[in-house]
Amino acid sequence: MSPEIHLPSHIGTVESLWRYPVKSMRGELLTESFMGFSGVYGDRCYAFRNSGARKGFPYLNANVQPQMLLCQPRFRSPERAAKPPNLSEAMSIAPGVTPANAEPDDLLLDVITPSGAVAAIDDPSLIELLGEGLRGENHLTLVRSDRALTDCRPVSIISLQTVRQLEEEMEIPLDLRRFRANIYLNLTSDQSFAEDEWVGRKLRLGPRAVIAILERDPRCKMISLDPDTGAHQPEVLRQVAQAHEAYAGVYGAVLVEGMVAPGDSIELLD
Numbered sequence: 001m002s003p004e005i006h007l008p009s010h011i012g013t014v015e016s017l018w019r020y021p022v023k024s025m026r027g028e029l030l031t032e033s034f035m036g037f038s039g040v041y042g043d044r045c046y047a048f049r050n051s052g053a054r055k056g057f058p059y060l061n062a063n064v065q066p067q068m069l070l071c072q073p074r075f076r077s078p079e080r081a082a083k084p085p086n087l088s089e090a091m092s093i094a095p096g097v098t099p100a101n102a103e104p105d106d107l108l109l110d111v112i113t114p115s116g117a118v119a120a121i122d123d124p125s126l127i128e129l130l131g132e133g134l135r136g137e138n139h140l141t142l143v144r145s146d147r148a149l150t151d152c153r154p155v156s157i158i159s160l161q162t163v164r165q166l167e168e169e170m171e172i173p174l175d176l177r178r179f180r181a182n183i184y185l186n187l188t189s190d191q192s193f194a195e196d197e198w199v200g201r202k203l204r205l206g207p208r209a210v211i212a213i214l215e216r217d218p219r220c221k222m223i224s225l226d227p228d229t230g231a232h233q234p235e236v237l238r239q240v241a242q243a244h245e246a247y248a249g250v251y252g253a254v255l256v257e258g259m260v261a262p263g264d265s266i267e268l269l270d
Contacts, residue, residue, distance in 0.1 A: 011194075012187035014205060014264045015160055019182065021073040021109055022121065023047035023149050024061040026227070027180065028073070032261040034083045035209040035254050038147040039154030040182050042081050045107050046073075046121055047149040048130060051139035057151060060140060063221045065130055066230030070114040073121070080106040083259070101146045153214055157195065157203075158249030159185045165192030166248070170239050177227040178236065181249060185266055195250040202269040208258030210269070216247040223248070 017030040023044045034041040050060040062068040075081035085103055110118050111126055119126045127140045148154050158181045167174050176184060183205070187194060198213040205211065224236040240248050 009268050010188065010265055011268045012159070012185050012189075012266045014260060014262050014266060015184040015186040016176075016262055017183060017260060018177075018180075019043040020180065021045060021075065021107075022068075022071070022111065023059050024065075024068040024222075025071045025073050025111070026069060027177065030082075032082070032259055033182075034087065034257070035155070035205065035211070035260050036084070036257050037254050039150065039254065040148070041083055042075070042102075042107055043154075043182065044148040044150055045102075045145055046109070047143045047145075048127070049141045049143050051141075052134070052136050059143070059149060060130060060138075061222070062225055062230065065134060066225060066232070067114060067132070068130065069225055069227055069230045072112040073109050074112060075107060075109045077106060077108070081109075087259075153251035153253055155183065155211055155252045155254060156181045156217060156249060157183045157185060157211075157213075157252060158217070159187050159192070159195060161187050161190060161192045162195065162248055166236075166239060169243060170235065174236070175227055178223045178225070179249060180222060183260075193244065193248075196247070198250060198268060202255065203252070204267040204269055205260045206258060206264035208256060209254065209260050210256035210258075211252040212255050213250050213252045215251050217249040217251050219246050219248050 017033045018027040019030060019033065019040045019042050020027040021042055047059040049058050053059060085106065109121050111121060112118055113129060122142055131138060131140055143149060158179050163174055163176060163179065196216055199215060201213055203211045203213060219237060219240050221237055223240065224233050226233065240246055
C-alpha cells in the first residue's frame with residue numbers, strides 16, 4: 001500500500017512574530033522576521049550562565065529570577081538587527097550551511113531595568129541586579145552567541161485558538177506573552193490544540209520559509225508568571241498539566257530559510 005499523501009492546505013495566518021534578545025527577559029514584537037536554520041534572527045542571542053543552575057539548563061531564567069521578565073532589551077541598531085547583512089546569500093544557500101551571522105556590532109543592545117534605568121548588556125550592574133535575592137551560590141556570566149541559546153528547539157509556535165481554549169477552561173484572560181512563542185497563529189478553524197496533530201509534518205510560512213514540526217511544547221512554570229509583574233499564578237500551569245498533559249503549542253526547526261511577516265499565509269505540508 002502506498003503511503004498517504006497530504007496535499008498542502010491553507011490553515012491560517014501569522015498573527016504575530018516575537019523574538020527574545022536576552023533569554024528569559026521580555027520579548028519584542030516584530031514587523032517581519034528572518035527565519036534561519038538557527039531560528040529567528042536575533043532571538044536569544046544573549047543569556048546569563050548561572051553556576052547554580054540545574055544540569056542541562058545552564059542559564060538564569062525567570063523561574064529563578066522573576067525580575068528578568070521586567071527587563072526590556074533594546075537593540076542599539078534596530079535596522080541592522082532586523083535581518084542578516086548578507087540576506088540574499090543566506091536565502092540562496094541550502095540546508096547545512098549557516099551564513100546568516102551578524103557583524104560584531106549589529107546585535108549590541110541595552111536593557112531597560114525595572115527601575116527604568118538603562119544598562120549595557122555587559123554592564124556589571126546588570127549582573128548585580130539579576131543576582132539579587134538568589135538562593136545559594138550563583139555566579140552569573142554573560143554569554144553571546146550567533147545561534148539562539150534555547151533550551152530545546154529553535155522555533156516555538158502556538159495558535160490563538162489554543163490560548164482561547166485555556167482561557168475558557170480557566171475563566172480568566174491570559175496574556176499571549178505568557179507562552180513566549182516566536183510565532184502566534186490565527187487558524188481558519190476553531191480547533192484548539194490543533195498544533196498537536198502537526199508533529200512530523202511541515203509548515204510553510206509566507207512564500208518561502210518552511211518549518212518542520214518536531215514535538216509538542218512541554219510547559220513549565222514560565223507560563224504561570226505574569227509578563228508585566230512577574231507574579232506567580234500557579235493555576236495556569238496546573239490547568240495545562242491536568243487537562244493537556246502539560247503541553248501547549250509545538251517546537252519546530254527551520255528547513256528552508258526566508259522572511260516572514262504578520263498576515264502571511266500558513267500552509268500545512270506533508
